[in-house]
Amino acid sequence: MQRVFEFLRNNKIKVVTVCLLLIVYYFCLPQKLFQNPTSTVVTASNNELLGAVIAEDGQWRFPELDSVPQKFEDCILQFEDAHFYKHFGFNPVSIVKAFSENIKAKKVVRGGSTLTQQVIRLSRKNQQRSYFEKIKELVLATRLEFRHSKKEILKLYASHAPFGGNVVGLEMASWRYFGLQPSQLSWAESATLAVLPNAPSLIYPGKNQLKLKEKRNRLLNKLYRKEMIDSITYVLAIDEDLPEKPYNLPTTATHLVQDIAKNYKRKRIQSSIDIFLQKRVNNIVKQHYERLKQNEVYNLAVLVLDVETRKVLAYVGNSPTDEKHQKDVNNVVSSxxxxxxxxxxxxxxxxxxxxxxxxxxxxxxxxxxxxxxxxxxxxxxxxxxxxxxxxxxxxxxxxxxxxxxxxxxxxxxxxxxxxxxxxxxxxxxxxxxxxxxxxxxxxxxxxxxxxxxxxxxxxxxxxxxxxxxxxxxxxxxxxxxxxxxxxxxxxxxxxxxxxxxxxxxxxxxxxxxxxxxxxxxxxxxxxxxxxxxxxxxxxxxxxxxxxxxxxxxxxxxxxxxxxxxxxxxxxxxxxxxxxxxxVLPKSDWFLEPYEDLIEENICEKSGYLALPICKSVKKRIQKNGIKAKSCPYHKEIQVEKTEQFRVNTNCESINNIKTKTWFVLPPLMAHYYQQNNSDYQRLPNFRADCNELEKAKMDFVFPTKYRSKVSLTKGVNNQLNSVVLKLTHSNSDAKVYWYLNDEFINTTENYHELAIKPPKGTYQITVIDDFGNELKRVLEIY
Structure with a gap:
């Protein structure tokens, strides 16, 4: 220990220099390597892609992968860095070979970069190549190896490598060129994508097919020679065609994807959508849209919810229409x-x-x-x-x-x-x-x-x-x-x-x-x-x-x-x-909440709580139903033996009087109710020799409010049509006397309608029945 302290005292400058270099080395790598904006990616509940929104810089760059499929890993390592799991960020042998061949050719014919170095170069936005830049990459690559595992470095490469055009990353390339998830790629497809980052500006599907196929097949041959694939797989793989043109991304739930993109920008979101249900609903929507547009109806929306979890199972924001008919409007959330x-x-x-x-x-x-x-x-x-x-x-x-x-x-x-x-x-x-x-x-x-x-x-x-x-x-x-x-x-x-x-x-x-x-x-x-x-x-x-x-x-x-x-x-x-x-699984009906319902006698005719005089039925109603009113429409009346007329003790012996329960609606309600219910019986009239103890009731059918306005319309031969005044009376035998501005105009019996055709102006309509009841209305004719 003493020797150590003595060495430190005698080599202060060296020790400080080394410490400073270590500190610089430790902090030389940014905490987050890649700051590029990413697409918003939305998947269904089973992780199948629903759709995505392009990144702000116009690149199709998905968020970083969770893992790299084994097929692609084998292909990329054999093509780019066969000793990836053995080196610590750089491969001295590859560097020496590349340097030697480039000197001989007097141009760059071979790269000696490892995948780790390529990750660094991608994060530095492909700085101009120079020996000084290579040294930087080498130092940063070793630092990256300290920070991340090999699997994590491989994920960084697969997520940020260019694949031609504006396609960045393995996942987007897989969808764009093959319409598949990376895990679904075949050996030939994986090999095709493995060779693309090597020269993305020159080789991409649809062009330079011969050169692309040669590179792919050389890689497949290498995999075969190394016994990573068998002979049958190799033969079938080299026989596979290359993709001719890019695929469109799935548009299974376009408007949901757009809605999620507003709230979860640049993220990968697993939605609650049931992909199989969503596709079936999409097909149903398309069928109905074809029918609806015949009536010039072009838009619709469908939402399916799970009651137990309150998760959205299917989400269709619009029909498969066009821009002319606002296909981008999300009608699920529109008011x-x-x-x-x-x-x-x-x-x-x-x-x-x-x-x-x-x-x-x-x-x-x-x-x-x-x-x-x-x-x-x-x-x-x-x-x-x-x-x-x-x-x-x-x-x-x-x-x-x-x-x-x-x-x-x-x-x-x-x-x-x-x-x-x-x-x-x-x-x-x-x-x-x-x-x-x-x-x-x-x-x-x-x-x-x-x-x-x-x-x-x-x-x-x-x-x-x-x-x-x-x-x-x-x-x-x-x-x-x-x-x-x-x-x-x-x-x-x-x-x-x-x-x-x-x-x-x-x-x-x-x-x-x-x-x-x-x-x-x-x-x-x-x-x-x-x-x-x-x-x-x-x-x-x-x-x-x-x-x-x-x-x-x-x-x-x-x-x-x-x-x-x-x-x-x-x-x-x-x-x-x-x-x-x-297309949804069948559901049982709700269990009746017996503890929250009570059994009460309900009037059979009126639906109100039954009076003792009502004919009633037992029904289960809500607990607060006990606060409801009792039936207002049943009343007890006295009739003579034949039950044709009402009587009272003033005109009939009590021994000849029967008491009956009668269902009676207010006059205006009764007027329309009787038209739809032939069994409705009005109250019997009082017998002629009896004095009615209570006044009969009447009400206007038109005009209903005290002051009304009406315009006279023209009919045949350009003649003005009449205004028809209507009244209903509880006593079918009652006479009604009509007055216009206090001037008698007519009398009606049984059916109380009166047509008038006065000049423009304001009039007071007065009606009086033979029981002394009186009603007034003011009518403005213009």
Whole structure:
């Protein structure tokens, strides 16, 4: 030890110099050798390539390989560096031979660089060759050998070697020249790629075929002589043709790749896409596109989710259309008018709050609210219709009236909880049209909500009658990502399992397309909760369905917003949705959440909680259904023995009076309800000798609001058409007296309609019945 200290004291300058050289040597190699931008590469869940986005510098350069296939390793080592595993960064023998041959030839005819040195040269962007540069490379190569294993150095070379044109790296070259993954290459293909980096500017597929083939075959012969391949493999390999032209990269999920590239630039991303399902969905989309474009509908989108994992299984952002028809628009994430797709959400929330029961009658009559007059698609009225039927038939007027009753702001807050990212305006901005497509949402977000509904019911049983705090979590397209459903809590954050189950069950009764009308009669059929939507002007067609395992969402339309008369959710989007469900594994229906449902007596006619006087049935309803109203439409009346007339004790002996229960709707509802329900019976009139104890009721059918405007249209011979005033009365025998500006004009009986044709101006319409009831309306004619 003393001698060591004495040596250090006597050789301070030498020791310091050596230490400085060691420090310089240690830090001479950059921490990251290659700073070049790379392509964004996206693979399916099985690691099959879905697509890629070119690097910012215009080069097709994939991220570094995880490993180098054995065939390519054998080929590249035999062609470039047979002693790779024996040297420490440089090969003195090769250097001496190369130097000697180059001197004799008076030009560079042979290189003595090892693969390690070539990695250094590639990282230094191929500096001009000189002996000084060679010395640098040699020093850096030895440093690289200290830092990395041989396998890692080989991966660096295979990932950054040039392969002709703008193709960099083995993986990209494999796809570009052979349309295969590197691990799928044959011996001949591996040998072809092994010789390309040697002179990429001169030799690449499609040109100089003879020279390329000679190099490849010499390498194959060397492999054969070294017994790395057998004779049969050798003969078959040299007989293989060279690639004639570059292959295009896969475009299996183009729009997903583009979307991922925005968020994960320069990375290799393994997506959750099921490659086999994706390809089948692509084929289905192509078939439907060929049909749809006959109606000048050029764009669509399809999204398939796994309910349990919330992973994206298939993602089609657009149809296989052209640039003229916006082929690059990603319609999965684009915001579009929702049409009727939000109606199930309102239905579920009203069940949850106890404001509605599934079969409860809701009004379907001419409606005007603050100047807004919704219309049903059929332009007809049912008078009164069960809420679940109104949902499955997608009736607009009941939906608007239900929204008004539930509360516009309250529903807007619910949508906030669902995190529909494109619905950002306050409730007053949308108004009641919110439920009919007055707002916009994306297919991505709507499928998320349907998956949340399916998950709420599925998890309720799994969690022993509890809920995940974040059930409506956003889905993921990353294979390694696990969505966070949050904590397990005893009460739901948004909607309970009972209300959700009843909603999904109702949606199974939506009328399927004509080709699927008999689905219930086939054993192979599965129940699907689904809803369609068609936006105003037939610009957007939706169909979204859910089972216990999967959610399938479809949007069809034109990306530029052009509407088509035949474009509807049922006719255009739902056939595509059902075709996608047909290629998915069949799912069992949801288990009924018994712990979140209660059994109650429900009025058979009205769907409300039954009164003692109602004819009732036992039904399972949501827990909060107990808060719902009791039936308002059944009343007890007194009739005489023949039951033809109502009587009272003023005109009939109590012994001759019967008490009966009668189903009675308000006049306007009854007017339309009777047209569709022939068994509806109006209240019997009072017998002539009896005094009616309560006034009969009447209501306007037109005009419905107190102050209305109407324009007289012209008919045959350019004559102005009349305005037809309509009234309904609960007493079929009642007389109604009509007045125009306090001037008597006519009397009506039984059927109360009156045509008038006054000049332009403002008029007061007054009606009085023979019971003394009076109604007024103001009508402006222009």
């Amino acid at each position: 579009r008018s929702t049409g009727s797709v939000l109606k199930p959400f309102l239905y579920a929330q009203m069940l949850q709050s106890g404001d509605l029961l599934p079969t409860q009658l809701v009004a379907d009559v001419p409606t005007e609210i603050a100047g807004y007059s919704p219309k049903n698609f059929s332009l007809m009225f049912d008078g009164a219709v069960p809420a679940n039927v109104a949902l499955t038939r997608s009736l607009n007027i009941p939906a608007v009236r239900m929204l008004q009753r539930y509360g516009l702001q309250k529903f807007r807050d619910d949508l906030e909880d669902y995190q529909l990212t494109h619905i950002t305006k306050p409730a007053d901005y949308y108004g009641l049209s919110l439920i009919l497509g007055g707002a916009e949402a994306s297919l991505w977000d709507l499928c998320k909500v349907f998956a949340g509904y399916a998950g709420t019911v599925t998890h309720f049983d799994e969690l022993k009658y509890q809920y995940y705090q974040n059930e409506f979590v956003e889905q993921t397209y990353l294979n390694t990502e696990k969505v966070n459903f949050g904590k397990v809590v005893p009460t739901p954050k948004i909607v309970d399992a009972g209300s959700t189950y009843l909603t999904l069950n109702t949606l199974t009764n939506v009328n399927r397309p004509n080709t699927d009308q008999a689905w219930k009669y086939y054993d192979s059929s599965q129940k699907i909760a689904w809803k369609t939507g068609t936006s105003f002007g037939n610009r957007d067609a939706w169909a979204i369905g859910a089972t216990s395992k999967y959610v399938v969402g479809v949007w069809v339309g034109n990306s530029d917003g052009e509407g088509r008369s035949d474009l509807t959710g049922v006719g255009s989007a739902s056939p595509l949705m059902f075709d996608v469900f047909d």
